Amino acid sequence: MDLHEAIKGRKSCRAFLGRPVPDEALQRVLNAARLAVSVENQQPWRFIVVRDEEKKRKLSQAVTKGNFLNSAPLVIVALGMEEASPALVGGYMLSYPLDVAASIQNFLLAATADGLGTCWCTDFKEDRIKELFGIPEGTRVVGVLPLGYPDPSNNGAHNGDGGRRSFSEIVAYDNFAW
Numbered sequence: 001m002d003l004h005e006a007i008k009g010r011k012s013c014r015a016f017l018g019r020p021v022p023d024e025a026l027q028r029v030l031n032a033a034r035l036a037v038s039v040e041n042q043q044p045w046r047f048i049v050v051r052d053e054e055k056k057r058k059l060s061q062a063v064t065k066g067n068f069l070n071s072a073p074l075v076i077v078a079l080g081m082e083e084a085s086p087a088l089v090g091g092y093m094l095s096y097p098l099d100v101a102a103s104i105q106n107f108l109l110a111a112t113a114d115g116l117g118t119c120w121c122t123d124f125k126e127d128r129i130k131e132l133f134g135i136p137e138g139t140r141v142v143g144v145l146p147l148g149y150p151d152p153s154n155n156g157a158h159n160g161d162g163g164r165r166s167f168s169e170i171v172a173y174d175n176f177a178w
């Protein structure tokens with residue numbers, strides 16, 4: 001699939017078919033995440049692939065309205081290594097959330113290109129997820145990402161470009177013009 005088709009075709013998926021994700025497809029989307037840009041190439045991301053049904057169930061309970069995660073054959077917990085990421089963005093922001101976000105966006109687009117659906121979830125109880133997987137201090141949960149084949153009968157279609165703002169609302173030339 002062409003990159004622009006994947007960008008336009010991606011949408012959050014909240015219902016999945018029971019069909020398993022082939023290992024090669026999983027490797028492809030994780031590899032896309034691995035190849036993302038990061039500050040000083042620090043790559044402060046880690047991914048836990050959750051296939052165990054009981055762990056998936058407990059994980060879904062740590063996510064607000066997370067019951068739909070149980071319909072996905074696997075769920076990925078995306079982590080950021082806070083300790084390994086001292087760099088400040090513009091002198092005011094730690095860089096690791098941006099790096100992990102870039103990696104997750106690669107993941108979302110690669111999944112789309114493979115015909116897979118996913119949904120970046122951040123409305124979770126981090127302490128419960130850290131306890132469930134033994135995630136140490138200094139490592140933060142940045143996203144919970146179910147992965148599977150979308151159930152076409154239970155996922156609403158995007159209208160047009162998905163309710164995005166128009167160009168003039170977000171782009172200005174030579175000045176801050178809003």
Ligand SMILES: Cc1cc2nc3c(=O)[nH]c(=O)nc-3n(C[C@H](O)[C@H](O)[C@H](O)COP(=O)(O)O)c2cc1C
Pocket residue numbers: 010011012013014119120121122123124162
């Ligand atoms: C950082 C981030 C956090 C999000 N958190 C959640 C979430 O906790 N639960 C959820 O169902 N969707 C979540 N979403 C999905 C957004 O609701 C969705 O991307 C947005 O409504 C646009 O829809 P689309 O992804 O279908 O284009 C999140 C998206 C982003 C980028």
